[in-house]
Amino acid sequence: MLFIVNALIFIFIFAPLVIVVIQSFTNENHMGFPPESYGVRWYAYVMTDDDWQNSFMNSLIVASIVAPLSMIIGGMAALGLDRSDFRGKQAVFSYLIAPMVLPHIVLGMALFRIGLFLDTSEGFTLNATDSLWFYVVAHTTITIPYAIITIGASLQTLDRNLEEAAQILGASYFKTIFFITIPLIKSGLIGAFIFSFIISFDEFIVTYFLATFNQTLPIQIYSTLMFQLEPSIASISTLMLALTALLTLVLMSRGQLVSFGKIIK
Amino acid sequence: MKANKRSMTLLLPALVLYLITFTAPLVVLLVLSFGRFDKSITTLGFHLDGYIKFFEPTYLRVFFDTFFISVYITFFCLILSFPVAILMRRVQPFMKNIILFCVISPLLTSIIVRNSAWMLVLGNQGIINQFADYIGLNDVLRDMGLISRFAGLPLMNNVFGVVLGTVHVYLPFMVLPIYASLSAINPSIEESARNLGASSMQLFRNITWPLSLPGVIAGCTLVFILSMGLYVTPVIMGGNKVVTIPMIITGLVRDRYNWPTASAFSVMLLITILFTVYVSRLLQRSVKV
Structure with missing residues (x-):
């Protein structure tokens, strides 16, 4: 039954x-x-069509920058939380993972507002909305919580004696981190990288607010979908499925799927 | 002590980034929510226009629609998650990993991809309707006047489609916390209950269900919160027939530049979510005797 x-x-x-x-x-x-x-005619179409190509490249560029950035910033934060003890540490942790539960639509429109402000402000006009660097900033904010939790989980299983041994033998604080800690939490780092990559690659609503012409793949799918249900959507979806399935398999082989379970807990 | 301070500095990059990309935008939103929107121009100040608008019958109705759709989604996620979580607990570690893969991998698949997949299944030209046409079911229903002449079975572009599409997306968020609570139950408790003659039904009602409540509450809270803020699935699966608060907010911002009202609605959405988290904490405390 x-x-x-x-x-x-x-x-x-x-x-x-x-x-x-x-x-x-x-x-x-x-x-x-x-x-x-x-x-395979629709595959040929999505691979040669300019719109699809551009949006694919945009997504790829953004995700490829977001993933290492989020891994590094999130990793530093996770290490900081793991190694320090101060009042209000729990509050800092909750703050750092808050973007996970904040509705992304609210974050999206709020960031859009900031982007508009940067677009038009006197003196330091930056093109924020509709530019890839701003997508990167936005996606990094969204993905950092996942990186913190994934790396934090692998820091918890780390044998602290190994670090202590290195320090007793004369290694400095940073030497210990680079040669002992980082190699030992490699799986967690890879996990954080892949999660961040996938989340950024699939991100819709925040980018939807920020984008007008510079579309990412999910937005291109959405606007095509709203226009008509064309077979190109199925082909591009299959390509995205293949990419995520591949990355998920890498995660599984690293034992990181379990830490995704921890994210949700 | 010195190492402690050094470690604390590692938090700085994240905190600085959040200050600019998380805190500042939300503060701006809060300020805007008290602004006034008149003839396409936003003026700041302390006005409650947006909040008053939220309580107009039209918008209040949309809010309750969103609320109840989220409740349905949470409910169906719960029903579907329990069997999966129970199975995961019973099988061997190898099988458990396979199930875990099956549960989590869709979570990493784009929502857009999954929703467009459902369009292929549920749409008027979708597989189910093609099949219903083929076996003549749709003709019978049309003759009876139950569905219109040109439409098929109403499987999407309504609340049903939205709920189904969202359940498909958020199921893992329910399975994992429930599984976590279930795996914390000592198997010998269930064994003794069985030895003392409890039926499967009794076992579930008196042991498994009460002990899984922390996971159930955590999962329901998460799914409910996520559903309240979801934009894309109601748009794709609801096809203009379902209106939710996130859709109103997006429309106000993108089409009408009405920031004050949209911000006030967002603040109300956040208040609802914070209240949900608060209730969930109270519930968690009451089950943790």
Whole structure:
């Protein structure tokens, strides 16, 4: 009984994704299931079309900068929280992970406001809205909580004696961090990197506020979707699915999926 | 002591970044929410226009729609999560990892991708409707006047579609906390209950369910909060037929530049969320005897 119920739930989870994958290989002009003929024509289309190419590159650039940035800043914060003891530490932790529970729509519009302010302010006019650097800033804020929790989890399992041994043998504070701590929490760092990459790559609502012409992939999908349900959506979705599945497998092999469970707890 | 101070400086980059990209924007929003919007011009001050607007019947209705949709989503997530969490606890570690992969990997898949997938399944030309046409169900229903001549089964562009699409997205957020609480239960408690002759139903009602409550509360809080702030699924799956507070806020900002009203609505949304977190804390305390 339990198995049957679970089987149905997993069908519910995966069936739509499987259908998208099958649909993406249609050779027809319109969506229709099952497709009457198969081919890779829509893959060729999304890979050669300028709009799709640009939005893909934008997403890739943004995520590739966000991931290391969030890993470094989040990693430093996680280490700081792990190694220090002060009053209000719990409050600082809650503050640092707050962007996770704050509705992203609110954060998105608030950042949009700041962007507009930067766009028009006298003296130091920066093009903030519709520029990739501002997407990077916004996404980094969103992804840091995930990095802090993932790296924090791996710091907790670290054997502190090894660091102490290095320091007794004369290693400085920073030498200990670089040669002992960082190699030991490598899995956590990789986890933080990949989570941040995926979250940034998939991010919709915050970018939706900031973007007008410089679209990212999720926004391009959305605007195409609102216009018409074209098979190109299925193809690009399948490519995104493949990328995330690949990265998720890397996470699993590093034992980091469990730490994602901790994020939610 | 010196190391302590050094470690604290490691927090600085994150705190400085947050000051600019998290705290400042929210403060700006709070200030704007007390502004006034007149003839497309925003003036700051201490006006309650936006807040008063929130309590107009039209908007209050949208708020309650959003609220109840989120309640449905939370409820269905809960029902679907329990069997998965129970199974995860029973199987071998290897199988458990596979289930964990199945539960978490969709979470890392773009919401847009998953919602467009559901359009293929539930839409008027979707798979289910094609099948219903094929077996003649839709013709029967059309003859009975239950669905309109050109439409299929109403599976999306309504509350049902929105709830289904969102449950699909947020299910993992419910499964994981429940699983965490379940795995903390000592198996010998259940075993003794069984040995003393408890049926499966009794076992669930008197042991498993009460002991899983911390996870249930955590999961429900999370799913509810996330659902209240969700924009994309109601737009895609609701197809103009479902209106939620995030949609109103986005429309006010993007189409009408009405920042004061949009900010006031956002503040009300945040208050609702903070209140939910507060209630959830109280509940957590009451179950942790």
